[in-house]
Structure formats: structure tokens, C-alpha cells
Amino acid sequence: MTAKPRLRADAQRSVAKLTAAAVELFSERGLDCPLEEIARRAGVSTGTLYHRFGTREALIDAVVPDVAAAKLDAVVRHAEEGAEPWDRFVRYVEGIGALMADDPALGDVVTRRFADTPRLAAVCAESFARGHAFAAAARADGSLRADFSPHDLVLVFEAVAAQAAAVRHAAPDAWRRGLAFTLDGLRAAAARPLPVGPLTAEQAAAAAHRADQK
Template sequence: MRADAQRNAVKLRTAASELFQEHGLQVSLKEIARRAGVSHGTLYNLFGSREVLIDEVIADLAATRLSAAATRALASADPWQGFAGYLTEVCELQATDPALGDVLTRRYPDASRLMAVCDNSYAATEAIIARAHHDGSLRPDFTASDLLSFLASHAPLARATASTGSEAWRRQITFMLDGLRTAAATHPLPAAPLTPAQINHLLIQES
């Protein structure tokens, strides 16, 4: 790659990282090129697609933050507190980091590195839930699929309330957690949870 192309690539990565974290992964590619001070065509010549750019600048960041949240949850001596802390931390990322909010809803399935991060996060979520099931604190019919469904529906609420300066989204988390304790499971659920494939299909259709 020529020296000028390398400089432009660095500018584009920096601009994309800033704008993705400010506005989410759907931010206009023209706006990224404008902030980087290069043409729209230069962006496409260097990266080819939004998904490639996302993988370049967001995948590692997402992996670091989601892995750290999971590590803290699994290290907790109290499985329920680990689960509750993980759910709260992930929802806080949805409220405060637009890019991470979009990552968690798997809106860009063609960003292969990012999808690998999501798969790893899902596996960690299963382990966190399994600990709370084994402990007897989390209702036994709650699954990682249910958590992913909740996060998908919670993302726009978290972002919208946070944009007003409110933390009202935390109320929804408290309601959710109170309903997930084993003692609250007094009625059988009326349907099976969505499978991961069904959730992925739903999220792609909604994006």
C-alpha cells in the first residue's frame, strides 16, 4: 500500500471509531469519509464495505469490553450477583455506547470478526446463566436465548432514555431481574424460547 493510502486508511479508521461510538454502526459512510478528510470513493477503495470497516475498528473493542464483563460475572463468588451484574453492565453498554449497542443486536451479520465476538459472548452468557441455574437462584426456564431477545428489545429504549440524560432504563433491568429469581417462577412459560438461529433471523429482518 502506498504511503498516502496508508495515511488515508489511518484517518478513516480513526474517524470510523469516533463516529461509530458516537452514533452507532449505522452512521453514514459519507460522514466517516468527511470527518477523515477523504473522498467517499477512497473509503470504498480502501475498505470495500461497511462490514469490513466495522471489523477493522470495532471487533477488538467489542471483544475486550464484552469479555471483561463476562470475566467479572464468572469470577463473582455469588452466581446470582454475577448474573445480575453482567446483565446490568451489558445494558449500560447499550445505553452509553451506541456501537456496542449495535454489536449486541447482531445487526451486521456480514462482519465476520464481529460475529465471532458475538458468538463468544453468547457462549460466556450461557456459562453465566448455568452458574445461576446450578446455584438455584435463577429460574430454571430462563435461557441465553431469552437474554439475547431481551437485549435486542432493550437496546432502543436504553439509547433513547440515555440520550435525555435519564437512567430510567435501570428500572426496566430491576423489574426484569426481580422476575427472574427462582421464587418468582410461579407460572410455567407459555412457549419455548427462540433458537439462536431464529433470533439471528429476527434481528437481521429488523435491522
């Protein structure tokens, strides 16, 4: 296997500056932040950005997964400290909600706005697997309604992301009220027959991996 050539010192500096600028601006503006602004903050040309990374998705997959993994793992670890299955499920959902509300990039990560990012997809899949496990345990002990599907997490997170984006400047914590209504409706004691069945795996993937359509 041919080793990848090492970048010159000036090229390494450009990549480092672009990486730092991308992390900052993605967090401030979301993953659809104009690439020209990232290049400007890094102090390099837009051509240099494209030369080093090629596409927006490649840039995202180069700089976001490690940041996202650390933040998502912290949510999982906090959830695991819950005393009961319902507590762990709620901690997980609320923790993901807080990430999306505080960091527009994490909202884009969790709702998978940019699908062609395999490293980031693996990070999300690992976190979602833990979320599905929390949900399964809460269903098993009778605290979470029995008809809650793992794919319903997609619907919950899409709703939280939309609410958080809508109130981010006017009332930054208002999304918590909407999520509290949702969580109360997910308690087994509140369960009523649902009007439609759960998403299929294919439908959940289409919802969670949608391309940038905003």
C-alpha cells in the same frame, strides 16, 4: 501464497484516518452512521473510503472487533468477580446493558444489526458463551428460573437496547429501572408459567443476526 502488497505511505495514512474517524463516529452515532460523515471527518473522499474498505460491513469488521472485544471482555471479568452464580449473571447482564447504553455502536454489536461481519460475530459469540455459562450456573444453583433458555438472553438484550436508545437523551439511566424489573422476574422465586416456549436456535439467530431494518 502470494503476499498482500504493502500500501503506500499516503494510503496507509488514509486508512489510519478512516479507522480513527470510524471508531469515533460509530461510537457517537451507531454502526449505521453515514459513511460520508466518516470520510469527511477523516479528511478523505467517500470514494477513498469505498476503495479501501468496499462496504459498510467490511469497514465495521475492520475497525470494531478489537474495541468490542476489549469492552466485552471487561464485562466478563467484572462478572467473574461476583460471589455467587446469581451475582455473576446479574453483573454480566447489567454490564452488557451499560455498554449498550453508553455506546450506540456496542448496542448495534450486541444486537447484531449487521450480520455480514465474521470477525465481529466471533467476538460476540465468545462473550455470549460466557453469558450462557453464567446463566447455566445460576439455573443449577436454583437462583435463576429453571425455564430460562440461553436464547432468552437475546430477548433481554434486545429489550435493554431499545430502552437505552429511547431514553438516551431524556433520562440516560432509566434503562436500569426496566432491566431491574426484568431481573426480578428472572429470579426462581418469582417464576410463573410462561405463555410460550423458548426461542429455537434458528429463531434466536434470526433475531440476533437481523440485517439493518431500522
